[in-house]
Structure formats: C-alpha cells, structure tokens
Amino acid sequence: MAPHQPGPAPAAPGERFTVLDPATGEVFDEAPDQRAEELDAVVDRAYEAWRSWRSDPTARAAALLASADAVEAAGAQLAPLLTREQGKPLTESYAEVARTAARLRWFAASARRRSLGPVAAIVPWNFPLQLASAKFAPALAAGNTVVLKPSPFTPLATRLLGSVMSAALPEGVLTIITGREPLGALLASHPGIRHVTFTGSVPTGRAVAAGAASGLARVTLEPGGNDAAILLDDVDVERIADRLFRAAFRNCGQVCMAVKRVYAPARLHARVVEALAERAKAVVVGADLDEGTELGPLNHAAQPARVERYTARALADGARAVAGGHRLDRPGWFHAPTVLTDVPPDSPVVAEEQFGPVLPVLPYGSVDAANATRFGLGGSVWGTDLDRAEAVAGRLECGTAWINHHAELSLAQPFAGVKESGVGVAGGPWGLYGNLSPFGVHRPQEARP
Secondary structure (H helix, E strand, C coil): CCECCCCCCCCCCCCEEEEEECCCCEEEEEEECCCHHHHHHHHHHHHHHHHHHCCCHHHHHHHHHHHHHHHHHCHHHHHHHHHHHHCCCHHHHHHHHHHHHHHHHHHHCCCCCCECCEEEEECCCCCHHHHHHHHHHHHHHCCCEEEEECCCCCCHHHHHHHHHHHCCCECCCEEECCCCCCHHHHHHCCCCCCEEEEECCHHHHHHHHHHHHCCCCEEEEECCCCEEEEECCCCCHHHHHHHHHHHHHHHHHCCCCCEEEEEEECCCHHHHHHHHHHHHHHCCECCCCCCCCCECCCCCCHHHHHHHHHHHHHHHCCCEEEECCCECCCCCCCECCEEEECCCCCCHHHHCCCCCCEEEEEEECCHHHHHCCCCCCEEEEECCCHHHHHHHHCCCCCCEEEECCCCCCCCCCCECCCHHHCECCECHHHHHHCCECCCCCCCCCCCCC
16 A cells, blocks of 8 residues: 555647636646546556455555545645636635545544445545545545546646645545546446545436436435525524625535525615625625635636626516625626625526525515425524524524524534535545445354263
8 A cells, every 4th residue: 555646647738628728718738638548547546445445444544544645735826726727715715625625534433333345436626625535534544446537617726636635645545637528427437446436416316316316326416505584573684794795605605504595574675784794895806816706706607607698587587686796897707796686586596506605585474485495405593582493493494593693514523415516425424324234234143062
C-alpha cells in the first residue's frame, strides 16, 4: 500500500474540453475529455487496489488522516481554483476546502468494516469538493475504492484535489475521471462497480439508477429539493431576516437544500417581503475573486436562463418582483437577487426547484402547503415558541427539518430525502453503512462426546 503521485487517469493526447469562468463567460482552462473505452482499465485498477486497501483498517485510517492534512495544506491552491470555475465567493471556497478535510478526519475514525468493492461517485458542480468528499470519505473508510467523476463544468479543483490526495493514498484507491456525457452514465452502469452514489437532477438520478440496476449495484441518490421555510405568527422578522436570506441565497441559490419557498402568516407577509427585499437590494454582487463579493455569478449559461424562465412565468401569472427580477447587464452569468410576492401557489417557481437567486414569499393558512411538492429534502420552521416550532417541524414531509436556521449539518448526522429527493442515506455512520456489506461466518458446533 505504498503511496504514489500519478494524479487522475490520463486521457488520450488532444482530447480536451474547455472550462469557462462564470464571472466572464470566457474560457480560462481545459480538462481531459476521457473516453468510454478507458473505463474498463480504470475500474480494473480500482478493483485491484481494493484487494489490498480493504485488508488493513489501521493503514486506511492513517491514509485518510494524511489526506486531510494534504487537503488543508493545499487550501491556497484549491480555493481560488474552485472559485474560478464555480463562481462562489472565495470565502465560501475556503470553507468548502475545510469541510472536505474535516470529513476525511471524521470518517478516518470509522475505518473498520467489510467493504463492497469499487464505488462510482458522480458529483455536481455546485459544491464539487464538499460533495465529492461526502461520497469518497465514507467509501474509502469502509475499505472500498472510488472512481469519481465531477461535473464537466467544475472538473479542475476536483482534479487538483485528487492529485493532492494521491500523495497519501495507494494507486487506484481514488481515481478522478473527467469528461462529457455519456461518461458518467457509462460509469454508473459499469459491471465492475458495486455502489453508485450520485447528487444531481431528478432526471439524471433516474438514469443513474437505471444504469446501476443493470449490474444490480446499490445506489445512493440525492436528486435535489424544494425546501420550504415556514414562519410562525410569533416570529421576530428582523431577528431572523439575515439568516433566512442567507439560507435562500448562499452560493447564488445553487444549493440543493437552500430555502426555495418562504411561507409567512398573512399578517406578517408584507414585513417578511420587505425585510428580504431590503437584503436582496443591499447584498454585494460581484465577480467571484473580487474582495467584498457576497454573491457571485451563476455557474453556467443554462442557470440564468432557468431563473429568467421561472421568474417570467411567475410575473406573467400575476407575481410582483419587489427586488431584482432581471439579469444583470455585465459579462458572465449574473442575475439580480430576486424576491417575488403575490405568486400563485401552483407557479413553477413555487412547485419546482428554481436553483438560483429567486425566492417566492407566500402567505399561508395551513402549514400543509409546504408539503405540496414532489420533493422532500429539507425544511425549516421559524418562531419564538420552540416547542410549537418543533411540533410543526414534525409535520414536514422531508428528510431534515431545522428550527430557526436552515441547511446546517454536522458530520455525524444522517442526510436523506423523501419523495423524489433521495434514495439511501449519506452522512454520519449511516453514510458509512451504505458502503458496507453484511458478512457472517457460520461455524457448526463441534460434536460432543
């Protein structure tokens, strides 16, 4: 199990695809566009590495701790590159690098189980490092090897992460492959893969599950959410407005468990709309690496088009934009932070996951309105009476409910969705168990004289 320094699996010379800077819309780098024919060799190497990696829990734990140290030491290289390709402010990229290292350390303490074999991890572009570590840390701790495919929109920081960690990991234990589709679909359906873990859209999640089913590999899926925040009639609007705004607009709204709908009591509705609109108008929107930027661009060209489509439909249906409502007139993929009121409850911006900086605020009569969605990832309840808030939270049809905050997770707790928001569980020991196989040895009782 000697460490090596090979970096990601190679692509044939000349096969590259471009990576764009969301703040300018211009090309700033390239990544290997690996071929489907390479997958057999990649998975074979992962299988061979698994045969020794699974056998020594103590060495695995030490390697994961060394990987965490290496990731932390490389933060000054990883964070700016992540910001450049993803678009989030630099402070958020440093936080993502720190979370990646912390997850490796947390799971290093659990490296004593029976493993499955090679695991395929397919990761989206909104939190490429954090979501990658959420998949490979428990898989590696359990004794599996991992073939990781990042989004073609954000391959660079993930490739660098793989190179950084390769100093602490044996060859073939963690392989980063990059390329455009159908590379991910073919990886998910590869017969040598024993577990597929995926975060992304519902349609892609269905395709991944169908591909994994061809080899009867187990799946863990997190295909998005449409989280509701319910404000009770005793809520202190000014006290919670900053937290609520950040829960909706962090990473430009490109967070699977961001607040995507706010429900306010009728008598407080106007105050809630005003408080959120004030913050939307005041937040500093700027290029990702600019000092002082609080909200960066959307990640790629399809994202502002999606936000515009949902916003235009809502406005056509009678909604009003009290803040934003338009794309910003500047290079790159910037959209003004948008707060909508008078939105019909069945408008797509309410019923679907908009995944951008647009937030509908609706009055409600019953908290059951929050459950009128096909998603069920998270939700939150905001109020002064904590016992009452907890009782309301218990009625939400979702995997995680928060009180007076949103989307904050410890490494030790489970993360899962219901309805179309997930299959399987990530996080904490539950995330580890998903990468393990039950195993028993039956020894018959010796015959007694």
